[in-house]
Amino acid sequence: MNLTDPLHSEDDAARRGLRSLAQKNLAQEVYAELKRGLMTGGFLPGAKLKIRDLADVLGVSPTPVREALMQLVADGALTQTAGRSFAVPELDADDYDEVRRLRVLIEGEGASLAAARATEADVRALEEVHDALIRAKAAGDFRGALIWNEKFHRGLCELSGSKRLIRIVEGLWLHMGPLMNVLYQNRQMPAYSESRHGHLDVLEGLRTRNGDMARDAIQQDITGAAGEILRNLRGSKST
Structure with missing residues (x-):
């Protein structure tokens, strides 16, 4: 699996260090999971993160995923384009x-x-x-x-x-x-x-x-x- 590829399954998520989540404090739990995945190298620079893909593999609705991604943008850990897509920055x-x-x-x-x-x-x-x-x-x-x-x-x-x-x-x-x-x-x-x-x-x-x-x-x-x-x-x- 190429770490720049979209997420398609729970197996993909597991290989990136992401775990399925229960329906509790979802936005913060999604944030914690994605933060952990980034910190442990689960995503390459330039990787695209799609809300629907992440929601599917984490077992949650798109709303907490969107909130978590926006928080990571505020942290400077992700970038967001005008088309509402999210990506891991490509640092030089x-x-x-x-x-x-x-x-x-x-x-x-x-x-x-x-x-x-x-x-x-x-x-x-x-x-x-x-x-x-x-x-x-x-x-x-x-x-x-x-x-x-x-x-x-x-x-x-x-x-x-x-x-x-x-x-x-x-x-x-x-x-x-x-x-x-x-x-x-x-x-x-x-x-x-x-x-x-x-x-x-x-x-x-x-x-x-x-x-x-x-x-x-x-x-x-x-x-x-x-x-x-x-x-x-x-x-x-x-x-």
Whole structure:
């Protein structure tokens, strides 16, 4: 399935990380599902989102879907044309570089705060997320790798205890999730995955309550694939 294709079935939705919803608080539930799908790379840049298709696969009426899409437009996560269609923005290299630099600052601060607060149980839970990411990479499961990678970064920031920081990070990942597909779109893991993974040093920083170590490690992890992503973005623009 091409992630730019329209949605046609519940199987399509599942592959994008979307789940069928019950009839309760529908607009916010649809918003949460689509937000999660964007943050975990369920849609490529340029993907078109049709209200009727989304309503069908999520098992709801078009009204809450429309409300959720409009909220995502307000968040800057989607664009809307005059014809009322919605799309994932196609960010260029400069856009990505801006998102990356902001992530370095904000997620770095989140990691530092997390090191002062994380319990042993918190660290073990985050380590399990990282292990799942490594298993997905080893199996060539690019979709799973995207999901677990986002979960690690989000989980780390949640340990900071700062609700404002978490909201900022989620806003950045609404753009970052689709961009990660630039790196993974051919179902190939990034080249830097063969070296020691930066998440391991993040976990060590949390265990030892070393905020500087956790900050440096997550910042290096964020910048690790930057060159490859920028080459892909600039290459696609020149072709």
